[in-house]
Amino acid sequence: MSSKANLDVLSRQVAYSGEGISVKSLETDIQKERTIQDNKVEELKVLRERNVTIQTAMADELKKLRKFSDYLNGTATKGGFWAGFKEVLSYIPGLGSMGMSQRSIEELLKAQYQISARRVKEAAEYVDTLKQSEQDLYKEIDRINVRIVEMAKNEREALNYVLELKTLQEQLEADEQAAEAGSVEQRDIQASIDKVRAKLAEHSSNVLLYGSAEERYARLKENTRKLADTIRNLAQDIQQYTTASSIKLDMASAQIQAIGRAADASAVMLEMKRSLDVMTESMNVTTQFVSDTQIFFRSNLDTLVKELDTFDEKTTAVLEDNLRKSKEVEEARIQAAVDKAIKRRDGGPAAATPSAP
Amino acid sequence: MTVVALHTQALVLPEAATYLELLGRSLHAARLSNAFPERRPLQQTLETLAESLRLGLHSELYLDSRAGLPNLASLTRALTDKSVARESLARLGDRAALEARADEAELFARLAAKHAYYEKLQDRELAPVDHQRVLLRRHDPASGTAAFRIELTKLDASGVYVRLQIELTQVASLWRRKVIDLDKDGETAAASEAFRAMVYRCADLDAEALFVRLHGSEGVSVERVQRGVIGPVLFALPTGSGVQVVRTAEATDDALGREWHAWSVGAGAAEHERPELLAAFATDSAALDIREERSNDPISPLLSHRLRDQEQARYRALRDRYPFKVFKDRKFVATPGLRTVAHATCAAAGTKNMIYDLQRG
Numbered sequence: 265m266s267s268k269a270n271l272d273v274l275s276r277q278v279a280y281s282g283e284g285i286s287v288k289s290l291e292t293d294i295q296k297e298r299t300i301q302d303n304k305v306e307e308l309k310v311l312r313e314r315n316v317t318i319q320t321a322m323a324d325e326l327k328k329l330r331k332f333s334d335y336l337n338g339t340a341t342k343g344g345f346w347a348g349f350k351e352v353l354s355y356i357p358g359l360g361s362m363g364m365s366q367r368s369i370e371e372l373l374k375a376q377y378q379i380s381a382r383r384v385k386e387a388a389e390y391v392d393t394l395k396q397s398e399q400d401l402y403k404e405i406d407r408i409n410v411r412i413v414e415m416a417k418n419e420r421e422a423l424n425y426v427l428e429l430k431t432l433q434e435q436l437e438a439d440e441q442a443a444e445a446g447s448v449e450q451r452d453i454q455a456s457i458d459k460v461r462a463k464l465a466e467h468s469s470n471v472l473l474y475g476s477a478e479e480r481y482a483r484l485k486e487n488t489r490k491l492a493d494t495i496r497n498l499a500q501d502i503q504q505y506t507t508a509s510s511i512k513l514d515m516a517s518a519q520i521q522a523i524g525r526a527a528d529a530s531a532v533m534l535e536m537k538r539s540l541d542v543m544t545e546s547m548n549v550t551t552q553f554v555s556d557t558q559i560f561f562r563s564n565l566d567t568l569v570k571e572l573d574t575f576d577e578k579t580t581a582v583l584e585d586n587l588r589k590s591k592e593v594e595e596a597r598i599q600a601a602v603d604k605a606i607k608r609r610d611g612g613p614a615a616a617t618p619s620a621p
Numbered sequence: 622m623t624v625v626a627l628h629t630q631a632l633v634l635p636e637a638a639t640y641l642e643l644l645g646r647s648l649h650a651a652r653l654s655n656a657f658p659e660r661r662p663l664q665q666t667l668e669t670l671a672e673s674l675r676l677g678l679h680s681e682l683y684l685d686s687r688a689g690l691p692n693l694a695s696l697t698r699a700l701t702d703k704s705v706a707r708e709s710l711a712r713l714g715d716r717a718a719l720e721a722r723a724d725e726a727e728l729f730a731r732l733a734a735k736h737a738y739y740e741k742l743q744d745r746e747l748a749p750v751d752h753q754r755v756l757l758r759r760h761d762p763a764s765g766t767a768a769f770r771i772e773l774t775k776l777d778a779s780g781v782y783v784r785l786q787i788e789l790t791q792v793a794s795l796w797r798r799k800v801i802d803l804d805k806d807g808e809t810a811a812a813s814e815a816f817r818a819m820v821y822r823c824a825d826l827d828a829e830a831l832f833v834r835l836h837g838s839e840g841v842s843v844e845r846v847q848r849g850v851i852g853p854v855l856f857a858l859p860t861g862s863g864v865q866v867v868r869t870a871e872a873t874d875d876a877l878g879r880e881w882h883a884w885s886v887g888a889g890a891a892e893h894e895r896p897e898l899l900a901a902f903a904t905d906s907a908a909l910d911i912r913e914e915r916s917n918d919p920i921s922p923l924l925s926h927r928l929r930d931q932e933q934a935r936y937r938a939l940r941d942r943y944p945f946k947v948f949k950d951r952k953f954v955a956t957p958g959l960r961t962v963a964h965a966t967c968a969a970a971g972t973k974n975m976i977y978d979l980q981r982g
Contacts (some may be wrong), residue, residue, distance in 0.1 A: 286626055367814060368821040370778065374750055378697055385701045389709050392732060397728050515626040517693035521778040522627065528822045
């Protein structure tokens with residue numbers, strides 16, 4: 265055995281921190297981290313879609329309230345007040361298809377206000393979820409950072425040990441040259457060299473694995489940071505928008521009630537106007553009927569009277585004819601009686617009495 | 622200046638908490654009958670608003686600056702929080718897990734508090750902004766006669782909180798459009814849209830006017846119209862520094878409002894330490910079974926006392942067609958400092974009203 269080489273290096277335990285590493289374990293770890301990241305991305309996608317839906321609905325409903333206010337303020341009455349008013353009413357669920365006076369506009373407007381408030385609240389609730397996700401990701405970054413430092417330290421440990429082994433190997437190889445060929449001493453040195461080679465192979469591989477792991481964790485950290493930043497920005501945007509909307513709603517509540525009450529009063533006025541319109545229409549129709557009837561009589565009175573005259577002439581003729589015929593029958597009956605009386609007076613047998621007509 | 626928008630007054634902590642606490646206790650002290658909006662939901666709404674301010678979920682409390690009561694935004698806020706509670710709780714996850722992470726970031730402590738708030742809110746019955754229902758009192762299928770009670774609870778546009786109850790009888794007829802429809806089972810009823818809307822629109826009319834208006838509906842015979850009104854509420858709340866006082870910003874210009882203004886610039890002007898609150902609770906009924914027509918409401922005399930001579934004849938002719946009588950009353954709940962305002966208002970009108978004590982907490 266060489267007195268120059270320090271073989272303690274071979275038996276020294278290398279102080280790697282964490283669990284041992286292998287290609288498989290590294291892949292498993294990285295995959296685990298990626299899964300966390302992928303889940304967050306999926307969550308983000310769902311949140312983004314839901315947020316888009318809510319914000320669109322929210323913007324739509326706030327627009328309706330705004331339009332309502334504009335029309336009643338008189339700032340958007342291009343097509344006439346009632347045209348604009350009816351258009352705005354058509355936005356309100358349930359009202360578009362109904363007669364305007366059927367529902368209280370104050371009630372509907374308050375219901376619309378409550379829907380808008382609910383939309384704003386739903387959107388605002390997502391801010392909490394996003395902030396929670398952001399915190400989860402920062403916690404993940406901390407965890408990855410621990411892993412990166414650990415990998416870097418282990419790589420350094422591996423490198424130092426490889427250097428020590430290399431020095432030992434060179435020393436042993438020099439000792440081998442100096443030793444007598446085939447001697448026990450040389451065989452002993454060769455056995456040590458083999459052990460050094462085996463250790464070198466193992467720890468060189470660790471240098472590569474830990475180095476690669478450090479780089480991959482660093483890249484993963486960057487992606488996680490980007491994801492956390494995206495989520496933070498989204499949360500800030502939503503918060504800004506919902507805060508503004510919420511203030512707008514809070515400040516508008518008294519106007520909503522005032523507008524609703526005014527609109528109800530307007531609807532009552534419209535109802536009254538409609539009622540007056542119906543009454544006017546009835547009066548017009550009646551007057552027209554009377555007038556038409558009068559003109560009809562005026563233009564047809566002569567004909568009517570004439571027709572009545574014609575009827576009278578016919579009746580008269582029939583009556584006269586009847587009277588004439590009756591008279592003829594009566595005269596014939598009288599003549600027969602006279603004839604019979606004359607024959608009796610003259611002593612002749614009485615002639616047979618003619619039958620009455 | 623605390624008025625932040627049209628008829629909207631903003632209160633912040635700690636004055637907002639003092640106000641909510643006093644108002645909640647005044648509802649209890651007023652011994653409200655069922656003529657008024659239900660007390661418990663309103664109290665639960667006030668507690669919810671106080672809690673949301675305490676937890677920092679909302680930074681301001683909005684009141685109607687005329688009526689001194691929480692306005693549409695505030696009532697809606699509590700109702701909206703309740704409506705999203707279930708879904709939000711599902712997203713927030715386990716409260717213990719949030720509490721365990723409280724040291725990690727301020728967010729988790731806040732979310733844990735919010736979780737507790739939503740959990741509590743789920744079981745609460747809150748005051749509605751509007752709620753109308755029709756209850757069947759009697760039904761005689763043989764004569765086609767049905768008696769109903771219509772109940773409407775409404776945050777009125779004037780800022781007061783109103784409960785309107787109408788008892789009426791309807792005779793069904795084939796040729797007549799019914800204002801209320803009975804279900805086939807003859808047990809449940811619903812008002813027609815037009816009738817429902819008419820009741821809603823007319824809710825701010827007094828009982829007398831409402832009786833006449835509804836009695837004119839086809840096939841309907843009204844027996845009783847009763848209104849119970851919570852408000853106005855007048856308050857003076859010293860701010861944290863004790864130098865300034867936050868007061869009801871736009872008290873109405875009636876007898877009560879004028880006494881209140883006089884107190885604010887007189888005896889009340891020097892009061893910078895103790896919070897003061899006065900709440901009014903009015904009833905107004907027009908019914909067939911009221912014996913004597915009278916108003917014991919110091920700020921709302923009978924209509925006949927307000928009409929000019931030339932209008933009296935026409936009014937009497939109108940009233941002769943309807944056999945009902947009117948009775949109005951009002952009671953007050955006041956802290957010691959404001960009892961004088963209630964007393965002075967009643968004395969000026971010659972009415973004798975209940976004035977309940979409201980002790981400061």
